[in-house]
Structure formats: C-alpha cells, structure tokens
Amino acid sequence: MHNTDIIVIGGGIVGSSVAYGLARHGARVTMLDEGDIAFRASRGNFGLVWVQGKGYGFSPYARWTMQSARHWSALASELTQRTGIDPFLQQPGGFIFFTNQADMDARVQVMQSIQASVDEKYDYTLLAPAEIRKRIPTIGPKVIGACYTPMDGHANPLRLLPALQQGARQLGVDYRYNNKVQAIDKRAGRFVVSTAAGEQFSGSKVVLCAGLGNRRLGEFVGLNVPVTPNQGQVMIGERCAPFLSYPTMHVRQTNEGTIQIGDSLEDVGYDDTTRLSLQQAIAQRAIDYFPVLADMRIVRCWAALRIMSPDGMPIYEESTDMPGAYVVTCHSGVTLAANHVFTIPGWILHGESAGMIAPFSSARFRVPNEAQS
Template identity: 25%
Template sequence: MSSYDVVVIGGGIVGAACAAELAGRGRRVALVERGRVASGTSAHCEGNLLVSDKGPGAELELSKLANAAWSKLSGSFREELGDDFPDIEFEAKGGLVVATTDGGASALLDFAATQRTADVAAEPVTISEARRLEPWLTDRMTAAVWYPGDSQVQPTIATEALVALAHLRGASILEHHEVTGALRDGGRLVGVRTTAGDVHGRDVVVAAGPWSGEVSALLGAPLPVRPRRGVVLVTAKMPQRVFHKVYDADYVGAVGSGDVALMTSSVVESTPGGTVLIGSSREQVGFDDAFRANVLSELARKAISIFPFLTETAIIRSYSGFRPYMPDHLPLIGADPRLPGLWHATGHEGAGIGLSLPTATLIGDLMDGAPTQIDATQFAPSRPTLAAELEAVA
C-alpha cells in the first residue's frame, strides 16, 4: 500500500507544478497520471504567458506573479536538473495587439486604459511604431498596443522539466494510474483508487485540467469544469517574419466569452524552430476531437488579415487540445469545503501554462497555512460566483 502526504491527480503542467512545489516544501508527493505525463492539454497548446488578454481583477493579479515566476525558473531550473536538460524556450518577447476596424481600435484602446489602472504596461503605439516592431503587418491596421510583459514557453518541455524537478525532490511519478474512485476515512478523503492500485494521501489535489469535472465527480465532489476545444495551425519553416506575439483585438473578447459556439480570433507567433503558430479557436463540443475544416479555414482567414504574407505560406499540420473552462472564467484553487482532504488546482482554460507556477505556490501556501501573495479567496471553491454552478452539478 502506497501512502503519501499529498496525491496530485494530473500529469499536465499544473499538476507537475504542484508536485514540484509541494515536494520542494518537504512533503511526500505522488503525481498520479492516467497515461503519460505531459501528454494531454499541456502538449496541445501554444505556451502563452500573457497579461495582455486579462482585464483588472483576480486572474490578472495571478498573471503578473506568473511572469516573474517563469523568468526566475528559466534561469534556475538547470541548477537542479543539469545543463543537459532541454531548454524550456522561455522568451520574454512581448506582445502586440492590433485592430483593423475603427470600432476595434476604440475597444482596444479603452481596454488597454483599464489595464494601466492595474499597473500593466499597455502602451498604445502609432501605426509606424507598430510596423517597426512587425514590418509585415497589414496595411489595414487602425490601432495597436504594445505589451512588453507578454512571454512564451515551450509547454511540453516546461511540463517535463517540472515533472523532473518533482521527481528529483522526492515525488513519485505514477503513470498509467487512472483514478476510479475515492478512499475515505469517515467523512475525510484519504486517497484515491486507481486502475493500478490504491494510493493513500492525507490530501488530494485535483489538477486534471479539462478532465477535472469527471475526476472530481468520481471523488464525490463534482465541479462545473467543462472542456473547451482549441485548434492551432503550424506553418512550414521560413525566414523569421513574425517577431513578437501578435493577435487581433477580438482575442480578448473570445477569452472572456462563455459562448458554446465556435469563436475564432487571430493569434500569430514564430517559434525558435522557424515555424509560425496560428490560433486561436474556442468551442464547447465536449471531448469531440473530430477534424473540422471550417475551423482551420477561419483561423487561416483571420491570420491573413493580420499578416497578408501568410497567403503564400504552406500549412504543414494542425493540432487541437481541450482547455478546462469555468463558467465564471476564474481558476479554481484551494480546499473544497464539501470534502475535507480535497483540493483543486484547475479551471485555467487557455491560461494554464502561464498560471501553473503561481497556482502551485498558492496551493503550497494554503496547505502550509502561510500568508499568500495575493488574496486566495478569489479562487476558492466556496466563492459566491460558483454557488449556483456547484448546486447544479451536485
């Protein structure tokens, strides 16, 4: 019988970050993954570390902590893992948000003004200044805002690095352990049943991304986490023509929308390997991963509206993934008042890569009973904005 201080469910980047953080604080940790680590959502996304898409509020506060945490990790992870570990490709490249209509320009500039009240560097730039940053931009641009705080990381390698850090710090990595139910002692959760045997732990953290709704239901405390599908296009390699993270002003509205129908906006960026990634789409179709040509054509059309040179560029592949959507658009971080011993670190939707590190720090501080860097009640399962949703899934 395996027994630990903490069982973390989910081998994506949020679970890996929690396992590394808690093991680093001296806890005996098991990271439980139903397949292979870094094989789900964290391997099917772009690796965005953004402040530019969030208005003032709790998630923006967490994002500001995230940028500092990733910058620190990028300079220190090899101190533990050694120089032979692959680079996580952290790039503090900055982001440029552009509008191509008068209405879009007004909305973009107004949104940037609200962000500046929250101490975000959101700098309106002239069309000529924008073109100096991105010479290949469309002539139809009507406004642009520069965000020096936007960054990028290679999400799969970053996840693998956090798993390796967790293991080096003493965590057990239990792959091919699918959770099938709860272990209880009286009214307290004391571990999980899995397809490979029981795993006991004083505390259990659900960090299963878009599958967190299913996992939490198996444990007896359902969550309103739903999958939201996103698709990314990948171009052939080319000489670099995109130098920052560039997206159209529609992206912010798509991030904050609860619409279940297909929504697309243009997000374009280069990779160190010479390809260009083109997103983004959002649709609630359950876990249906069927190929949809209309989604790809919409992504291509909107990307061309920002960078016309892409008309002549070959697309070599596409990939899709599922993001953990929460109805109130806030991550779920903290102890579940319905079931002692149960914790949550999920619901980040498309921001999970960036927010993984401060989420893990919050979980660690809360478990330690220590002061948190920001107000953790904003993300608590007991927050008022979730009351009706929790009642609906109970």
C-alpha cells in the same frame, strides 16, 4: 497500498507544476497521470505567457496573472539549471492586432478597466500602423492598430512539461503513468485513491489537477468544479527565417522557427477533431496580419480542449466537507505555471497566501440565496 504525503491527480502542466512545487518544499508526493487517453490541454496549448486582457471584471485574476508573469523568469532559470531542459522563455512584450475600429475600441475599454482595477503598474500602449512597423516590419496593410503590453511573452510548452516532470522526479516525486483514478475515499483521516490499474494510494492530502476530469473527481471529495470544454484549433507552419520577434495573440514564431497560428473558440462538447472551414478562417486572419505567410506550407494541425470555468478564470479551493482535498484548475497552465510552483504549494501545505487565493473559490458561482442556505 502506497503511502505518501500528498497525492496529485493529473500529470499535465498544472499537475506537474503543483507536484514539482510541493516537492521543493520537501513533501513526499505521488503524481497520478491518466496518460494519453486523457483530453490533454497540455499537448495542445499555444505557449503564451500572457497578461494582456486577463482579469477584466475580476481584478484578483489580473494581479494573479501579473505575479506569475513576473516570476516566470525565475522558474525558467531554475528548471534549466536543475534539469538541463530550457523552456525557452522570452518576454519581449506581446501584441494584439486589429483590422477594424470596433474591435480596437472594445480592447481599449477592457484595458482601461483592468488598469483602473489593479493597485500596481499596468502598462499598455496603443500603436498606429507606422509604429507597429518599426517593431514588426512584416505587418500587413489590413492592420489598423495594435495593443502592446511589455508584460507578455511565450515559452515552449513541449519543453516546459518534460522539464517540470523531470524536475519533479529529481525531487523524489513518484510519477505513476497510465493510472486513471476511479475513486477517492477518506479512511481514518487519510485519503485513499483507487486507480483503474488496480492500485491504491494513501495520503494526508489530495490535490485535483486533472483538468476536465476535475468535475467528476470533485464529487468524491465534496468540491464543486464546474469546468466545461472549449475547443481551440491550432495550425503549425514550416520552419522559416526569423521574422517575428514578439508573441502575438494569434501568430507566433517558436524558438525552433516554426510558425504557430491560432486560435479558435468553440463550444463543441468533447469533440477534439479539426474542421477545414475553421482552419481556413484562422489562416486567413494570419495572412491579413502577415501577408508573408501566404505561401507558407502547413505541416500539421490539431484541436485541443481548454478547461473553462463559467467565468473563464481559475478555481482554487479546499473542500469544506473533506479538508485536505484541494482543486487547482485553470485554462492558462503555461501563464500560471510560476504561481503553481511558487505560491500554490505554500497554500496547500501551510495555508500561506490564503487571502490572495480565496477569491478563486467556486463560491463565486453560487447564486446569492444558494450561498446563504
């Protein structure tokens, strides 16, 4: 039996952020990672630190996202200083482009609603093609307008994840790879986690950060975690000279010069295979935005599974059946990394920021008569 203070289940960006954050507070942490057999959202994400449009109809999420974006620069600086791994954060603001008026009008409604719902500054600007070209000269003639917010940015997730994991290890986190969790019990006031590797870990608290696996794991500790997969496909183009200084919703140029093109939204269960027809549609949209990409070579493609709650927003909750068991799950692990490092650990350890976190309970998914029963 391996004894620790807190067991974090999940070693992706969310789990590594929480484990790193807990260790910053001096907690003894063991992080159990299923390994590459898992449906890792961390290895297939787009790398955006994105505020624009998030929290439509649910203002706590808008404020939560804005807070994380504000604190991201502090996270990037700390990780770079501690580990020597720079996650290459850039926050010049971000664009969403429109090729038809209906989509643009719908976006205006979303942005106006969010702006009215938050009690802090929420800047956005609608730009005509001539104004877009002043910032992005390569924009195509099919683009009729754009929505720009100064809050948005992007990072390199292939550097963020190892930076978090290395930083966690440096702070004493016991990182156990290829340890799929089979069962969670509670004995004499402590959680006992059993893994497929035949090991057992004991801790006073356990935090579920296993993405799509949280649905199964939640049943062990009395937590309802109604997450389902949603597939997104991404294409990577060859390195080219810098032409895009801003992240956009569907096309971005990485710090290494490659072009990342996405994404799609499909409910196809646990299928993480790519489809040529969908890739063609993604590529055509990118060419409509940036005709300069028409002759670019694609070097690789992938599909990955997002972790989606019924409303698409995070779930943060402590079990009432087994206090000390928590779930931290979302589909925006990059954007929310700063909150998961700087805010979530204080909630888990000391109940801090409980009022800010309470709206993200799974209770919001219960029908009224069920919540009263």
